[in-house]
Amino acid sequence: MSDEQEHAGSEALTETLSWPERYRELAEKAKDPRLKAFYEAGCVAPETPVKDVPFVAVDFETTGLDPDKHSIVSIGVVPFTLGRVQLGGSRHWLVKPQLPLHQTSITIHGITHTDIGKAPDLEEVLDEVLESLAGRIPVVHYRSIERPFLNMALKWRIGEEICFPVMDTMAIEAHLHPNRKLTWWQKLKGQQPVSIRLGDSRLRYGLPHYPPHNALVDALASAELLMAQIQHHFSPETPIRDLWL
Amino acid sequence: MQAELIEIRNHLAQHAPFDEMPEELLDRIVSDIEIAYFRAGTDILKLGERNAYLYYVRSGAVEIYRRSGELYNRITEGEIFGQFGLLMNKTVRFPAKAIEDSLIYLIPDEIFQYLWENDDNFTDFVEIEDHSRLRSALSRREKSNQPMTARVTRLISREPVMAPNTVRLQEAARIMTDQGVSALLLMDENGDSPRLSGIITDRDLRTRALCEALPSETPISDIMTDDLITTNSSSFIFEAMLTMLHNNIHHLPVMDGDKVRGVIALSDIVKHESQSSLYLVSNIYHQQDVKGLKRLSKEVPNTFVRMVREDANSHMIGSAMAGIGRSFSQRLLELGEEKLGPPPIPYCFMALGSMARDEQLVVTDQDNAMVLDDSFDPAQHDEYFLALAKFVSDGLAECGYTYCTGDIMATNQKWRQPLRVWKEYFADWIENPKAEALLNSNIFFDLDGIYGRTEYTEELKTLIAERASNSQRFLAMLARNALNRTPPLGFFRTFVMEESGKQAKTFNLKRRGTAPVSDLIRVHALARGSRAQNTFNRLKAIGETKLIPEDGVDNLRDAFEFIAIVRIRHQALAIEAGREPDNNVRPEDLSPFERSHLKDAFQVVSQAQKFLKFRYHAQVGRNV
Numbered sequence: 001m002s003d004e005q006e007h008a009g010s011e012a013l014t015e016t017l018s019w020p021e022r023y024r025e026l027a028e029k030a031k032d033p034r035l036k037a038f039y040e041a042g043c044v045a046p047e048t049p050v051k052d053v054p055f056v057a058v059d060f061e062t063t064g065l066d067p068d069k070h071s072i073v074s075i076g077v078v079p080f081t082l083g084r085v086q087l088g089g090s091r092h093w094l095v096k097p098q099l100p101l102h103q104t105s106i107t108i109h110g111i112t113h114t115d116i117g118k119a120p121d122l123e124e125v126l127d128e129v130l131e132s133l134a135g136r137i138p139v140v141h142y143r144s145i146e147r148p149f150l151n152m153a154l155k156w157r158i159g160e161e162i163c164f165p166v167m168d169t170m171a172i173e174a175h176l177h178p179n180r181k182l183t184w185w186q187k188l189k190g191q192q193p194v195s196i197r198l199g200d201s202r203l204r205y206g207l208p209h210y211p212p213h214n215a216l217v218d219a220l221a222s223a224e225l226l227m228a229q230i231q232h233h234f235s236p237e238t239p240i241r242d243l244w245l
Numbered sequence: 246m247q248a249e250l251i252e253i254r255n256h257l258a259q260h261a262p263f264d265e266m267p268e269e270l271l272d273r274i275v276s277d278i279e280i281a282y283f284r285a286g287t288d289i290l291k292l293g294e295r296n297a298y299l300y301y302v303r304s305g306a307v308e309i310y311r312r313s314g315e316l317y318n319r320i321t322e323g324e325i326f327g328q329f330g331l332l333m334n335k336t337v338r339f340p341a342k343a344i345e346d347s348l349i350y351l352i353p354d355e356i357f358q359y360l361w362e363n364d365d366n367f368t369d370f371v372e373i374e375d376h377s378r379l380r381s382a383l384s385r386r387e388k389s390n391q392p393m394t395a396r397v398t399r400l401i402s403r404e405p406v407m408a409p410n411t412v413r414l415q416e417a418a419r420i421m422t423d424q425g426v427s428a429l430l431l432m433d434e435n436g437d438s439p440r441l442s443g444i445i446t447d448r449d450l451r452t453r454a455l456c457e458a459l460p461s462e463t464p465i466s467d468i469m470t471d472d473l474i475t476t477n478s479s480s481f482i483f484e485a486m487l488t489m490l491h492n493n494i495h496h497l498p499v500m501d502g503d504k505v506r507g508v509i510a511l512s513d514i515v516k517h518e519s520q521s522s523l524y525l526v527s528n529i530y531h532q533q534d535v536k537g538l539k540r541l542s543k544e545v546p547n548t549f550v551r552m553v554r555e556d557a558n559s560h561m562i563g564s565a566m567a568g569i570g571r572s573f574s575q576r577l578l579e580l581g582e583e584k585l586g587p588p589p590i591p592y593c594f595m596a597l598g599s600m601a602r603d604e605q606l607v608v609t610d611q612d613n614a615m616v617l618d619d620s621f622d623p624a625q626h627d628e629y630f631l632a633l634a635k636f637v638s639d640g641l642a643e644c645g646y647t648y649c650t651g652d653i654m655a656t657n658q659k660w661r662q663p664l665r666v667w668k669e670y671f672a673d674w675i676e677n678p679k680a681e682a683l684l685n686s687n688i689f690f691d692l693d694g695i696y697g698r699t700e701y702t703e704e705l706k707t708l709i710a711e712r713a714s715n716s717q718r719f720l721a722m723l724a725r726n727a728l729n730r731t732p733p734l735g736f737f738r739t740f741v742m743e744e745s746g747k748q749a750k751t752f753n754l755k756r757r758g759t760a761p762v763s764d765l766i767r768v769h770a771l772a773r774g775s776r777a778q779n780t781f782n783r784l785k786a787i788g789e790t791k792l793i794p795e796d797g798v799d800n801l802r803d804a805f806e807f808i809a810i811v812r813i814r815h816q817a818l819a820i821e822a823g824r825e826p827d828n829n830v831r832p833e834d835l836s837p838f839e840r841s842h843l844k845d846a847f848q849v850v851s852q853a854q855k856f857l858k859f860r861y862h863a864q865v866g867r868n869v
Contacts, residue, residue: 087253087276092248206285208304
């Protein structure tokens with residue numbers, strides 16, 4: 001599923017219904033009590049200033065990039081507001097993927113078959129995961145992973161889909177650096193294109209280097225990145241509707 | 246704590262006071278940490294605000310201010326702040342502001358109080374940060390890991406990378422690339438053993454080779470730097486730092502006699518000493534106008550206090566403060582030349598007095614002069630040099646170096662003269678000494694060229710060294726003047742105080758303490774024909790002769806150090822307390838330890854003055 005496809009559905013709906021209204025509607029329709037509880041926790045009004053929005057940074061490590069073929073291996077969540085990250089509320093789960101681990105993804109996130117052997121199925125921790133997201137706006141770096149993977153995982157397990165708005169710190173960087181393709185002349189001069197990867201983006205804001213590819217650390221990294229982005233480029237009064245996707 | 250947060254725990258574990266805590270305790274701290282981000286320029290803590298966190302800088306830099314708004318401290322990665330407020334009543338006592346984009350870990354008060362009550366190491370650390378650290382500093386021994394007392398050899402991390410000075414340009418570049426170094430030492434291999442003959446750096450390759458499009462076969466000896474500045478393996482890191490800043494070089498070979506021990510780079514020092522005077526000095530050279538320099542000068546007292554806290558001795562502090570003063574002067578001269586255009590003829594800007602002696606403290610006026618090239622034509626050139634002198638002098642005054650009340654400044658036409666006139670001045674002072682005139686020109690016998698053709702000053706030093714030792718009348722007169730100020734020996738029985746108004750119950754540690762010592766040591770040094778300017782270096786030179794008895798030299802050195810360090814601490818305490826630092830000490834301010842040692846020190850000075858009188862036939866009150 002491409003980014004555009006993933007996105008098109010939700011955008012068509014937002015035109016008619018706002019996110020809080022959709023949550024109410026979906027809460028009624030949802031059959032699974034866990035999903036119902038997630039929607040019932042509600043969604044902030046679109047005009048809420050970002051400084052007042054409860055966020056939760058979310059990161060998944062997966063066996064690959066395609067939600068149709070690959071599975072979630074680990075989940076990290078870090079609740080925060082623009083003022084503070086609360087490390088005490090952070091959580092991390094290892095879950096057993098439905099599909100075999102690919103050798104290449106092992107080398108990226110360092111999770112091995114042994115780790116996975118003891119891990120529960122996502123189904124078993126779904127209540128905890130959804131609870132950690134409830135009432136908060138998820139923040140991700142690159143929106144084409146967490147939302148579609150979670151959606152697919154739910155479809156498989158409970159036969160229902162999930163949708164929610166996200167803040168995408170990578171999309172914000174992409175917006176700030178629109179001309180990332182180099183001209184032939186810049187290439188000739190050996191210029192490097194601006195990187196909007198998580199670690200590279202953080203450097204632009206004086207944020208420290210964290211070792212990448214652990215779901216919890218990456219979630220923390222994107223939480224801090226959003227704090228920095230808002231302070232540098234937006235006002236804390238910016239309504240959330242201008243930034244969520 | 247989530248095991249995944251080990252990264253945060255490890256960062257804490259690398260920094261005091263967390264570095265000695267058990268892992269379980271660190272885990273507990275990490276679980277309760279909150280994180281905040283502050284963009285450069287934003288307030289973190291405001292005076293009087295409620296605060297219930299200890300702040301830990303994960304990245305960036307933060308400045309802490311006094312109530313008065315004056316800078317108190319600069320905090321960087323791995324350091325904490327906010328503890329004063331937590332110990333008082335959870336109210337901010339020292340406001341804090343991010344000066345770089347900063348990521349801060351906040352440790353809740355509950356944890357802070359727990360650590361405070363249960364972890365002695367933590368309690369000591371936080372307490373020592375308080376003023377008590379300063380007060381107890383005098384009696385504490387120098388620690389080998391203190392930045393001010395560490396030797397350069399600590400920064401040498403690898404064997405020196407060397408090549409014969411006969412290699413070609415491209416080969417030199419290849420060796421540097423292969424070895425991953427930014428400087429290559431070039432050795433003359435003609436003698437019995439290889440001898441260091443030059444150095445080439447990345448910057449040299451760029452500016453001297455690439456910019457000039459030199460062929461790759463160019464002999465490296467054509468472009469290497471061969472008038473090498475090096476340092477000795479026994480020198481202090483701070484001395485190496487001053488040498489680099491003084492000469493504007495970034496690489497410094499460290500020598501053991503003729504043998505090269507290694508090379509240290511300015512960046513090594515920056516890494517080693519993140520909060521040193523270096524930060525200040527290197528910033529001076531980045532300022533683009535007097536306003537910027539003025540702003541920076543507000544940090545000088547802070548740097549001074551920090552060195553005192555780090556147990557630097559008076560020589561280090563005096564050199565660092567003089568180095569800072571020189572840097573301000575040098576930058577002002579550069580800015581002046583930018584503004585007025587290049588000088589029409591060569592000149593040398595000369596520092597006099599305490600700056601030349603490397604014995605500057607925080608309370609100081611400016612003493613300077615200009616030595617112009619002998620082609621000087623007043624009608625044609627003086628307008629320029631007057632304007633430049635005025636620019637520098639006004640700039641220094643802006644930066645807290647007040648105008649010299651005796652008008653010993655380059656703005657005074659008398660002290661803005663060509664080299665030949667300066668030679669006449671010195672010849673006249675030495676060969677036709679008059680007590681009164683010498684009293685005023687004492688200061689010119691501590692001189693240092695700090696900008697431009699410093700060799701002019703060297704010529705003057707040579708003249709002084711050659712002639713002064715041969716003029717008994719001059720030495721006698723100088724000795725006589727050196728006896729005008731006596732140490733306050735009666736101080737400890739019936740207090741002998743300065744008599745004038747405001748400071749009636751005090752005595753002046755400069756006038757009656759350090760100055761008499763440097764005065765009398767100057768006489769001996771000139772008699773010996775020494776070119777040294779610093780009092781300790783002069784003492785060393787004197788020690789090599791039989792001018793004064795051997796233990797006399799040691800005693801004088803100890804006495805001078807002790808008086809100087811009491812004076813320095815007195816000033817640091819005043820700065821700490823938010824008062825204007827001065828040299829006037831009230832007896833009740835001194836600890837019993839200081840009193841008893843000061844008494845000994847003054848006795849040494851008094852003995853030395855008696856010896857000076859005898860040695861140079863200097864009778865106070867009449868000419869000889």
